[in-house]
Amino acid sequence: MNKIRFYAVILLVIGALLGAFVHYSEMPGRGFISKFPYKLGLDLSGGSHLVYQADTSKIASENIDGSMETLKNVIESRINAFGVAEPIVQTEKGTSGGQEIHKLIVELPGVTDLEKAVELIGKTPVLEFKTEKGVRSIPAATGTNATATEAVDVMEYEATELTGRYLDRAQLEFDPNTYQPMIALTFNEEGKALFADLTTKNVGKTIAIYLDGQPISAPVVQEPIRDGKAVINGRFTPAEARDLARDLRYGALPVPIELVGTQSIGASLGTDALNASVEAGIYGFIIIALFLLVWYRLPGIIAIISLTLYTVITLALFKLFGIVLTSAGLAGFIISIGMAVDGNILIFERMKEELQKGHSIEDGIKEGFARAWLSIRDSNTSSIITGLILFFTATSPLIKGFALVFILGVFVSMFTSITVTRTLLLALGMKKYEGATKFLFGHGLKK
């Protein structure tokens, strides 16, 4: 008896400690434990979720995985350069209409302006090097406002193979003579050869550098350049030059991507959803607790304690494992509070039968647990199977979050509804099923 009471006290102390952890780790400045905040999904914290489809049609199938990995790294470094906190970039394979598709998923917490997010990722500056094609005469403008009266000669350029794709490095430098900002480009091996070829063929002519379709400069080639280095002189401000250098550096994507799905949630909507979920959770808990108290009386109170432990343990696990909570995940948690009671109900109903057969309370409790175990095991196994399938077929983080919480809830509830409830009930140390005890272990609305 003392042994079981000792265990019961230990369980309650652990519960209290976990409760304190869950509570105090939410407050700022509590040292180590403050490092375990809840991780909120985008739908609760606000942010953008972007899904890109990579066009892998031009890539040999054995190279697709490698290219996707590079793509992921490029996008990651691009986002990091902008200083978004805790972005998530991941690649995913899928099947759509019988076709294999490769997706790149980007989550940007806190970036609630979708256009900004799209721009941030999709901003691939296109750098082109073009050679002279010929001179075209633009006829003189006519009309009353015309100032030019003569035809103007304009140099036309044609595209070459050399583009920003062959860049190895791009960095901000200042012209030693004029102190103007400029961008120093270094080509990779392929680019070096192309550039050498271009400059050799065009000595004495101009090569125009185009950025996003606009010419920025057209220097005259003095002599062939074989070291793969070039400089862009434009009328940049230092800030512009710095941004451009950065964009060029992260510019080249190994696989073309197309935006196929977006989701953006404003911060206020996320907060509303979070508050509503917490409120629903609290009310749900209270209603279930009242039901347990009224229907199962003393064992009901024990079940409420187990359920409190269930809640505390699950919340602590959310924090410790850093499980990302979404509105669906919280819904799953609230539902699981209702389902976690199932183990207790199975056991109490069975206990009731055993007590009616004339067992002592202690035997009744033990028998009730032993016999209910098979049902609990089988039914929870089927829930876990469902949860796993849900997890692996989930298409959105919302549903993945739900599945994860659901599976976790089943495991934790098996522990609390069996081990915790059983220990606490036995620790009460009641023996005979009569008198006040009979009332306390009774059930339903009758005496």
Place this chain on the structure above:
Amino acid sequence: MFIVKNRKIFYAFSILMIALSFASVWKWGLNFGIDFTGGSVIEVSYADGIQASTTPSATVIRENLINAGIGESVIRQIGDQGYIIRTPHLDDAQRKEVVGLLGGEIKKLDSVGPVLGRELQGKAAWSIGLVLLAIVLFITFTFRKVSRPVASWKYGSVAIIALLHDVIVPIGLFAFLGRAGGFEIDALFITALLVILGFSIHDTIVVFDRTRENLSLPENSKKGFDQIVGESLVQTVSRSINTTLTTVLALLALYFFGPETTRNFSLALIAGIGVGVYSSVFIASPLLVTLEQMQAKKASK
């Protein structure tokens, strides 16, 4: 036992519900959300800093969108100064245009391209099929030692019939609600269906488990199969009802106090879990008795 004895009445009630569900799907069709069809949903609010009088009417917004070449949109007002607008899938340029056109504060913008829609269709079908298959296999395995008088795979098949019932009725309900209240079949609805499957099988397994236990008890060796099933039902019915009740209580809290996002989800679950407990108690176990009696008739011929 009451339920086993009057099982035909309960069968009839289920058949009626299933028939109504099919009729409702046939008549109104299913209102698929953008997750499945592709499209965009924008929640816009004119509450902050803009006078209520300048909140454009739904008609104006619809016309503006048509003029911009976006196509037909479905516009639902929320509150006094906000709308939820569903349009065909917007590409990059169109999205910018629409956001500019609306002018208010964009609280939420979801856009699903047709590629992703098709992906979800495939996955939804897969996951439901996979869950059903896994459950049959699991039940057949768990009840493998119970072969008399009804083979264990029959427990599995009966469970599936009950499960199909639990899935068909919420679908029928949402076909009706889709017509009456704009409810959509989205990815969360599919999740709800899977949870319903899991929950309903929970109940069914508990009753089957009790039947298995009672069949093995020596004092029951002289009782008929129908009597044993009936007794097992009586022994487990208060558990089934109470568990369903606590879960439904949690769901009601979620429905009334929880966020908008999961409101339809909780409604689908309430309907499905309610039907689920009905099918576990009134359909699955009585069907076992029916199967056993059909076997017995065959054997006596």
